[in-house]
Amino acid sequence: MKRKSSIFALLLAVIVLFIIPRLDFLKEQTEAPVYGEADYSIHFPTDRFPKTARHIKEAIEAGKSPVCTIDRDGADENRKASLKGxxxxxxxxxxxxxxxMCAEGGENADIAYITPSDNRGAGAWVSNQLEDYPDGATVMFIMK
Structure with missing residues (x-):
């Protein structure tokens, strides 16, 4: 009886230590979606605009794209769709x-209430960074 218990304990230890950690389908899926290459990237200054940065990070973690395809002509329509309701x-x-102003924006955008100084400062900063990029260019937002 003692021998069966020892074998069972050893078998259980092998399963716990070596087999279960290799069963990928049991692991929690925490990796962010994978996005393709972008034409440009910008490092968003999280220290300067912390509330806007937190919103962007949370939206990306929830599955929104970190890549913006510049579509200035579609901005008004996207804004109406995203803020509806x-x-x-x-x-x-x-x-x-x-x-x-991103083609990815619009109806399914993530919305957060942000203090005007943080939000508008961030908007001006982004606008300044992207002013020389043409419509259709893709920009990866990197949160530093």
Whole structure:
């Protein structure tokens, strides 16, 4: 009886230590979606615009694209679609990710209430960074 218990304990230890960790389907899927290459990349200054940065990070972690395909002509339509049904809140802006000026933005954008100074500062910074890039260019947002 003692020998059977020892063999069972050894078998159980082998399963726990060597087999279960290799069963990929049991592992929690935590990797972010994989996106293709982008034409450009920018390092978003998380220290300067922390509230907007937190929103972007959370939206990307939830599955939104970190890549923006510049579509300036579609910005107004995307903004209307993304903000439809989202109430305004006194003292806050409604921040969109992906941004309205991205082809990926629009109806399914992630919306967060952000203080105007943080949101508008971030918007001006991004606009300045992208001003020389043509419509259709893809830009990877890297959160530093």
């Amino acid at each position: 989202i109430d305004t809140k006194k003292g806050f802006d409604r921040d969109e990710w992906p941004m309205a």
